[in-house]
Amino acid sequence: MRIILVTGGAGFIGSNFIRYFLTRNKNFILINMDKLTYAGNLKSLKEINDSPRHHFIHGDICNYELVNYVMRKYRPEIIINFAAESHVDRSISNPSIFAETNIMGTLTLLESAGRIWSKQGYKGCKFLQVSTDEVYGSIDNNTDYFFEDSCIQPNSPYSASKAGADLMVRAFSRSFGIPAVISRCCNNYGPYQNREKFIPKGITCALRNEPIPIYGDGKNIREWIHVLDHCSALTRLIFYGKPGEVYNIGTGDELDNIELAQRILTDLEKPQDLIRFVNDRPGHDLRYALSSRKIKNSLGWMPKISFEEGLHQTIKWYKDNRDWWEG
Numbered sequence: 357m358r359i360i361l362v363t364g365g366a367g368f369i370g371s372n373f374i375r376y377f378l379t380r381n382k383n384f385i386l387i388n389m390d391k392l393t394y395a396g397n398l399k400s401l402k403e404i405n406d407s408p409r410h411h412f413i414h415g416d417i418c419n420y421e422l423v424n425y426v427m428r429k430y431r432p433e434i435i436i437n438f439a440a441e442s443h444v445d446r447s448i449s450n451p452s453i454f455a456e457t458n459i460m461g462t463l464t465l466l467e468s469a470g471r472i473w474s475k476q477g478y479k480g481c482k483f484l485q486v487s488t489d490e491v492y493g494s495i496d497n498n499t500d501y502f503f504e505d506s507c508i509q510p511n512s513p514y515s516a517s518k519a520g521a522d523l524m525v526r527a528f529s530r531s532f533g534i535p536a537v538i539s540r541c542c543n544n545y546g547p548y549q550n551r552e553k554f555i556p557k558g559i560t561c562a563l564r565n566e567p568i569p570i571y572g573d574g575k576n577i578r579e580w581i582h583v584l585d586h587c588s589a590l591t592r593l594i595f596y597g598k599p600g601e602v603y604n605i606g607t608g609d610e611l612d613n614i615e616l617a618q619r620i621l622t623d624l625e626k627p628q629d630l631i632r633f634v635n636d637r638p639g640h641d642l643r644y645a646l647s648s649r650k651i652k653n654s655l656g657w658m659p660k661i662s663f664e665e666g667l668h669q670t671i672k673w674y675k676d677n678r679d680w681w682e683g
């Protein structure tokens with residue numbers, strides 16, 4: 357059996373990835389290391405928890421001794437790092453935990469992986485850093501796109517900490533030869549996402565007939581991907597991503613926040629006046645948009661889930677799984 361170490365596997369994308377990956381790769385045992393912060397929830401893995409191919413370790417990626425122990429015990433050939441503090445608003449009120457987990461945690465994983473993997477000459481090893489389009493900063497027009505070699509100009513403590521991690525991964529790749537790949541994905545949506553994020557907040561507020569808060573004038577534009585399309589791209593990067601490279605992952609499905617809230621309300625047959633404008637977030641980026649030509653052309657990846665269908669399925673999931681988000 358082959359071994360993959362997943363960090364942050366009890367979170368939104370991590371738990372979806374574990375289900376996706378284990379179902380399709382039966383020759384893998386997956387070690388899931390998660391600190392179980394407020395964002396981690398083992399209920400998101402309920403049908404996987406008892407699988408003999410899933411080993412859960414309750415632990416912090418900043419704990420060098422523990423990470424080293426896990427690396428020595430299991431000898432994973434692949435590490436995929438989802439573990440992070442991930443909410444922009446929280447990074448504005450408490451930036452330091454973002455620097456700690458997102459930068460120092462990534463550094464800890466890299467140091468440990470470097471120590472163990474260098475003994476085997478890095479043969480067959482891969483480190484995949486799950487990053488974000490937010491590291492590029494904001495596009496202040498409706499026509500440009502970010503490419504993999506665009507400038508990194510993060511505007512929030514969250515995106516700055518993710519950019520710091522990306523630079524550390526790059527440095528370890530260049531200085532020590534760690535076979536590392538960085539993915540930068542647009543905004544994800546789908547089942548098991550914490551209610552603090554825009555789409556689940558909109559759906560769950562509407563389901564409770566509560567106002568949906570929208571920052572500023574609601575004209576901020578985001579590019580959206582269903583989490584399972586992100587998982588398929590990450591799986592492709594694990595097996596075929598070229599070490600030392602960055603890959604953008606996007607769909608081209610761009611929407612402003614008002615339109616998105618309106619679509620949620622329409623799907624749920626709720627009144628549009630549930631939309632409430634609130635004071636804007638400081639440093640709120642106007643638009644994110646990626647060119648994803650590289651992963652499409654070089655690795656043949658394509659997203660499969662249309663935004664209309666994916667949003668409808670996601671709304672249905674929150675309707676059908678109230679115990680997950682209300683419990």
Ligand SMILES: NC(=O)c1ccc[n+]([C@@H]2O[C@H](COP(=O)([O-])OP(=O)(O)OC[C@H]3O[C@@H](n4cnc5c(N)ncnc54)[C@H](O)[C@@H]3O)[C@@H](O)[C@H]2O)c1
Pocket residue numbers: 363364365366367368369370389390391392393394395396397415416417418437438439440441442443457461486487488489518540541542543544545550
């Ligand atoms: N959600 C998105 O739209 C999006 C888009 C692009 C990239 N990303 C990136 O994908 C990754 C996963 O995002 P998500 O939305 O699933 O986040 P999430 O907040 O839902 O999950 C994060 C997980 O990491 C765990 N964690 C936090 N600190 C830890 C630590 N020190 N040690 C071990 N585990 C720790 C949490 O318990 C949680 O299970 C993040 O790195 C994020 O930056 C997210």
